[in-house]
Amino acid sequence: MVVSRFDKEQILDILATIPDPEIPVVNILEMGMVKDVVIGDDGYEVIITPTYSGCPAVGMITADIRSTLEAKGVVPTTVRMVYDPAWTTDWMTDVAKKKLHDYGIAPPLHSSCNDEMLDNNTITCPRCGSERTHLLSRFGSTACKALYKCDACLEPFEYFKCH
Amino acid sequence: MTEQQALYKYSLRLGDNALILSARLSEWCSNAPFLEEDLAVTNMALDLIGRAQAMLKYAGEVDGNSKTEDDLAYRRGERDYYNNLIMELPNGDFAYTMVRQLFVSTFELFFYEELQKSTDATLAAIAAKTLKEVKYHHLHAKDWVIRLGDGTEESNRRVQQAVNQLWMYTGELFEMDGTDALLMKDGIAVNAEHLKMGWIQMVTQILALANIELPADGYMQSGSRMGIHTEHLGHILSEMQYLQRAYPDATW
Numbered sequence: 268m269v270v271s272r273f274d275k276e277q278i279l280d281i282l283a284t285i286p287d288p289e290i291p292v293v294n295i296l297e298m299g300m301v302k303d304v305v306i307g308d309d310g311y312e313v314i315i316t317p318t319y320s321g322c323p324a325v326g327m328i329t330a331d332i333r334s335t336l337e338a339k340g341v342v343p344t345t346v347r348m349v350y351d352p353a354w355t356t357d358w359m360t361d362v363a364k365k366k367l368h369d370y371g372i373a374p375p376l377h378s379s380c381n382d383e384m385l386d387n388n389t390i391t392c393p394r395c396g397s398e399r400t401h402l403l404s405r406f407g408s409t410a411c412k413a414l415y416k417c418d419a420c421l422e423p424f425e426y427f428k429c430h
Numbered sequence: 431m432t433e434q435q436a437l438y439k440y441s442l443r444l445g446d447n448a449l450i451l452s453a454r455l456s457e458w459c460s461n462a463p464f465l466e467e468d469l470a471v472t473n474m475a476l477d478l479i480g481r482a483q484a485m486l487k488y489a490g491e492v493d494g495n496s497k498t499e500d501d502l503a504y505r506r507g508e509r510d511y512y513n514n515l516i517m518e519l520p521n522g523d524f525a526y527t528m529v530r531q532l533f534v535s536t537f538e539l540f541f542y543e544e545l546q547k548s549t550d551a552t553l554a555a556i557a558a559k560t561l562k563e564v565k566y567h568h569l570h571a572k573d574w575v576i577r578l579g580d581g582t583e584e585s586n587r588r589v590q591q592a593v594n595q596l597w598m599y600t601g602e603l604f605e606m607d608g609t610d611a612l613l614m615k616d617g618i619a620v621n622a623e624h625l626k627m628g629w630i631q632m633v634t635q636i637l638a639l640a641n642i643e644l645p646a647d648g649y650m651q652s653g654s655r656m657g658i659h660t661e662h663l664g665h666i667l668s669e670m671q672y673l674q675r676a677y678p679d680a681t682w
């Protein structure tokens with residue numbers, strides 16, 4: 268039986284040091300990927316949810332959680348993935364959205380996605396703030412982002428899609 | 431057939447659809463018309479791989495013989511695959527791939543909308559996740575079909591040809607068998623036949639915008655519910671499964 272030397276708050280603090288592998292300016296808590304931490308009699312369980320079902324970062328995030336917690340002595344730790352309820356960009360914190368913007372990625376526009384708004388958006392350029400932008404491709408460097416171009420400063424940029 | 435066996439088969443079918451279409455879309459990697467499209471098609475393939483992984487993992491759990499999603503993907507022969515035939519057809523030209531994507535993603539819009547209400551919590555959760563992704567696949571395919579159909583004489587001809595050729599594979603999407611009937615009793619499976627009207631309406635509307643004529647209803651190809659496939663599936667599997675067959679249990 269494990270003596271629970273760590274409480275949930277402490278574990279969440281450690282998890283907040285783990286960056287999202289694909290967008291390293293935000294951590295996995297800010298992305299809303301960590302659903303819960305369960306402290307049981309025989310160890311710790313971190314429950315996560317994938318942002319996108321095919322997200323290749325999930326394997327890396329799972330490994331990062333285990334190794335980071337182990338390094339701090341939080342053992343044994345298991346990571347469990349749940350699909351329900353499905354991850355939504357609504358769970359991204361405002362801090363995360365601000366960080367995305369400063370990083371050059373336009374953050375998801377709406378607090379909640381309705382179907383009409385999936386595609387007919389005015390996306391503001393994260394570099395110059397212009398609203399004169401147009402969609403280049405609905406899928407960017409990763410499935411969660413779309414590719415836009417700014418008609419004012421002419422820079423291409425990514426938009427984190429509503430999900 | 432017990433409910434457990436039916437659920438196993440149902441999850442396999444949904445996993446196989448995603449896995450095989452994903453394999454086909456991946457073939458466009460570095461071959462799409464331009465770079466952004468390369469990214470788009472492969473990102474859709476990635477969504478599908480994720481869905482396949484979740485569905486096959488669940489199938490393995492339901493089966494209870496400690497088969498992983500990898501075992502199920504790499505160690506089944508073609509007669510044990512239950513994907514719809516439309517998924518395995520070779521890509522053809524880009525218009526053909528996008529018309530298929532339109533037919534499939536439109537079906538999936540309706541299907542996963544219903545499956546997220548399934549009484550099976552796992553299927554419902556995967557469905558809710560899938561639906562969000564399918565909406566983007568649908569928008570993408572729809573844009574392309576309209577753009578090409580309403581484009582030049584040549585691009586219109588190619589879309590029309592793809593529609594004509596693929597039409598006879600669309601009937602199978604709505605087919606149901608004993609597996610569906612058994613699972614529908616407890617609200618686990620979707621009544622696919624009920625989705626047909628909505629699908630036809632939406633597809634008709636989009637094809638009209640693309641100046642494409644709807645084919646007359648004729649013979650519909652069938653077989654996948656019993657594991658009977660076109661000659662193309664074996665070729666996909668021989669490539670996909672080569673490593674696990676040549677070097678069983680190989681790991682990174």
Ligand SMILES: [Zn+2]
Nearest residue numbers: 392395417420
């Ligand atoms: Zn700009």
